[in-house]
Amino acid sequence: MAAQMATTKVPEVRDITRIERIGAHSHIRGLGLDDALEPRQVSQGMVGQLASRRAAGLILEMIKDGHIAGRAVLIAGQPGTGKTAIAMGIAQSLGPDTPFTALAGSEIFSLEMSKTEALSQAFRKAIGVRIKEETEIIEGEVVEIQIDRPATGTGTKVGKLTLKTTEMETIYDLGSKMIESLSKERVQAGDVITIDKATGKITKLGRSFTRARDYDAMGAQTQFVQCPEGELQKRKEVVHTVSLHEIDVINSRTQGFLALFSGDTGEIKSEVREQINAKVSEWREEGKAEIIPGVLFIDEVHMLDIECFSFLNRALESDLSPVLIMATNRGITRIRGTNYQSPHGIPLDMLDRLLIIATSPYTEKETRQILKIRCEEEDVELSEEAHTVLTRIGLETSLRYAIQLISTAGLVCRKRRGTEVQVEDIKRVYSLFLDESRSSQYMKEYQDSFLFNEAQGTQMETS
């Protein structure tokens, strides 16, 4: 009994929505264009780069149309001029239904897989197939939800959910994941819900008509629906998007008990791919499936070697090819795997296929604006003077360095119990952390006292 009391008294304090971590581009929510594709100066986390954003907007339209396969775009510009930000903006504006695969150029070099295999997998990850599939759902009106929390406050919760239709009633046992999503959706007695049995996704359809006379505080948007009929468990056809790569993986697994021993799929046989291609085009002709060409984004594309580029040349000609977006910060440099120099480290025949978008360094005003957006994203308040100082730092060193200083200065300010970051805080972190140019300056001065300084003549092979 005492335990029972304790259970009821524990207040619901834990927040169920998880806090997302802040990444380098988490402030970007789109390309910041209006309906006429004209870029706004500051919008959706994007600042400046008007011409390149407008160009990206046109590419975006092309992707959304989905008619043109195998086009390639190169975003070129100095480091820290928003190349990845533009790619992220495109990804955000495409929405969750269009596949967007991002990888760094160096990711394809693996011991387990050949470079071309890794590239073809990436290509196929970027092609979506919308197809109907049958799934089992549970549809009914909630009669009762009962959740028991352990008296200690920690440990697994157990719960029961009673659902009914006009004909029957069933009690379900709930796992902790289900309890969490039920309370997140604020499901209560009288709601009509559907639960996808395979994924556990809950959809609220509305409130039951029988509860229409309850004097509950209800929003104006509360919808009333009939209590479902028949059985609680139904089979329904749902449309969802899977990538070609996922279909490949499903079909390339060893069947039977041998499947237990092959966890990793590794390389996929080309016969399997051909078979899948044939099947998908058959589905498309029958109207069962729809192909959604997505986007493959390769960052640091100068890391690819000549073999990859020749593979890309060929792969872009296939009609099952996504729109390829590449980004690089290199100028004229050696093509990896050869001794030839070429712009962006990309062979000329490949460059010939590309639409090139250039990004240019930010102006003072734009830098200021970006820093402001990042401050909001990282939840740091900046005084006017500190903002000006930080902008100067951003212009003289690099934007990335200035952004790094935001959260560190924020911490310094918090430690001295301040509410707003002042110039002093910025100065403090500026003296604590070196930027790239000061660091190399330091190196030059004190090179003699570092270890292995006799190897100074040879330079590291980087490209």
Added chain:
Amino acid sequence: MAVQCWLDALKSAKKTALLHDGKRKVHYLFVDGKEMAEEYDLKTDELIVRKWRRKNTLGALGQWEIEVGDPATMAISEPHPIMESSSNPVLMRKDTKTSFQWRVRNLPYPKEVYSVSVETVERCCIIRTTNKKYYKKFSIPDLDRCQLPLESSALTFSHANNTLIISYQKPKQILTLEQDLLRELKKMKGSGDGDVDCKTQ
């Protein structure tokens, strides 16, 4: 005739049989890629389990779906976020020699509550309860496969020990079909205990 179609499909399917645990286990692989597994009692020749497995649209193997036998024997591979509570009614099919039989356990209500009807158009049987606690629609796949009509006169039900038992008299065609099949299976060289190569896998 449809009965013949099904018999031919069974005959043309790749079959593997083994004797194990006092049961004759047979695995069928049909031409269209569906798989069926059956288990017969060696002494009485009664069908204990029949289950199906087929590939979904994308080509992935699905779970085994039990047509005849106790679903509880299937090991649950992972804890599922939502499961029917064990106190709920469960329907399972357990045939006898002469009739198809379904048992619904955990039904504590008196016999008057239940009504079982045959929907000839929809080709299924429906269990209803007047207190709106249980409702189930189920088909008889054996009759569907042979495209035989459903008849309400063949259906009877009784209630005892919290269990509702529904019987459907097997039509003559089904009885002869099952005898034919059993004869066929007995002709197969059922290897003895131990591991065997499953050619169909």
